[in-house]
Amino acid sequence: MRMWIVFFLCLAGHAMAAPTEEVPVTEEPVYEDIDDAVPVIDEPVVEEPEVGVNPVQVDVGEFDEAIEIIEEEVFDNPCLTHHCKKGKVCEVDEDNTPLCVCQDPTACTAAEGEFEHVCGTDNKTYDTSCHFFATKCALEGTKKGHKLHLDYIGPCKHIDTCLDSELNEFPLRMRDWLKNVLVTLYERDEDNNLLTEKQKLRVKKIYENEKRLQAGEHSLDLLAHDFEKNYNMYIFPVHWQFGQLDQHPVDGYLTHTELSPLRAPLIPMEHCTTRFFEECDADSDKYIALEEWAACFGVKEQDVDKDLVI
Numbered sequence: 355m356r357m358w359i360v361f362f363l364c365l366a367g368h369a370m371a372a373p374t375e376e377v378p379v380t381e382e383p384v385y386e387d388i389d390d391a392v393p394v395i396d397e398p399v400v401e402e403p404e405v406g407v408n409p410v411q412v413d414v415g416e417f418d419e420a421i422e423i424i425e426e427e428v429f430d431n432p433c434l435t436h437h438c439k440k441g442k443v444c445e446v447d448e449d450n451t452p453l454c455v456c457q458d459p460t461a462c463t464a465a466e467g468e469f470e471h472v473c474g475t476d477n478k479t480y481d482t483s484c485h486f487f488a489t490k491c492a493l494e495g496t497k498k499g500h501k502l503h504l505d506y507i508g509p510c511k512h513i514d515t516c517l518d519s520e521l522n523e524f525p526l527r528m529r530d531w532l533k534n535v536l537v538t539l540y541e542r543d544e545d546n547n548l549l550t551e552k553q554k555l556r557v558k559k560i561y562e563n564e565k566r567l568q569a570g571e572h573s574l575d576l577l578a579h580d581f582e583k584n585y586n587m588y589i590f591p592v593h594w595q596f597g598q599l600d601q602h603p604v605d606g607y608l609t610h611t612e613l614s615p616l617r618a619p620l621i622p623m624e625h626c627t628t629r630f631f632e633e634c635d636a637d638s639d640k641y642i643a644l645e646e647w648a649a650c651f652g653v654k655e656q657d658v659d660k661d662l663v664i
């Protein structure tokens with residue numbers, strides 16, 4: 355259980371924020387992004403005539419030259435501000451117009467270890483997620499490509515069938531875990547703003563409730579009992595997790611890709627993950643709606659509240 359929490363915090367801290375959109379590395383690695391570009395220009399550049407200097411830039415004095423250079427660079431290479439989804443890289447055409455094109459899988463950096471391998475829904479091991487997404491991109495427009503998703507982190511392996519009895523245990527642990535993750539975020543969130551003020555107020559109520567089940571190993575009976583007794587404490591964590599995942603786009607539905615940051619690391623550890631999320635999509639339309647999500651975590655219909663998600 356502790357492992358889950360550490361794991362999740364990593365997700366919440368990093369991956370959750372930007373699981374899908376990565377700025378692709380273009381031909382000029384030096385200017386990968388603006389932050390990287392700044393330290394490169396440490397010597398003042400002398401000749402710089404009028405490049406539409408705005409008052410803010412003038413105010414920064416010694417840095418203004420550097421800032422102008424960056425802007426020129428952005429202008430020269432439209433790829434620096436052009437985001438491509440995973441599996442694609444930006445290239446410019448003859449008119450200097452940026453285009454996203456499929457990445458060549460052989461151009462992906464080789465994995466440094468097994469932990470970088472990913473398993474696709476085709477049950478094929480891909481060297482890294484870069485290789486996976488490049489392969490998926492090459493299949494774009496085909497049925498095969500449409501069906502191919504990143505299934506989980508790590509090489510493909512045998513995953514035990516999830517029995518009915520085991521399936522029922524999954525939400526018990528997951529809910530408890532979500533609640534603990536939020537409480538931990540609250541405790542650590544002094545200035546890193548992982549939670550908004552509104553969210554903090556909600557978690558504060560859980561945190562200050564002395565009847566709260568403390569984090570730790572609990573029997574399934576105790577988890578089930580606590581859910582019944584302290585049901586209200588679980589409503590917000592279930593909504594919060596939905597909001598964390600529903601980002602591309604924010605529309606009240608989770609696609610396979612949106613669910614991936616939660617699913618992918620969990621599957622190798624929890625063999626009921628796949629079945630749980632499959633059954634969560636009660637109407638089998640391939641999307642998990644907030645109502646479906648709440649229901650599979652045992653939140654009652656009348657307690658589903660879109661306003662809790664934000």
Ligand SMILES: *[C@@H]1O[C@H](CO)[C@@H](O)[C@H](O)[C@H]1NC(C)=O
Nearest residue numbers: 476477478509510511512513
């Ligand atoms: C997927 O591949 C792994 C390892 O190659 C194998 O052990 C497992 O049985 C396969 N799973 C399915 C569903 O075919």
Ligand SMILES: [Ca+2]
Nearest residue numbers: 600603605607
């Ligand atoms: Ca969505």
Ligand SMILES: [Ca+2]
Nearest residue numbers: 635637639641
């Ligand atoms: Ca659905």
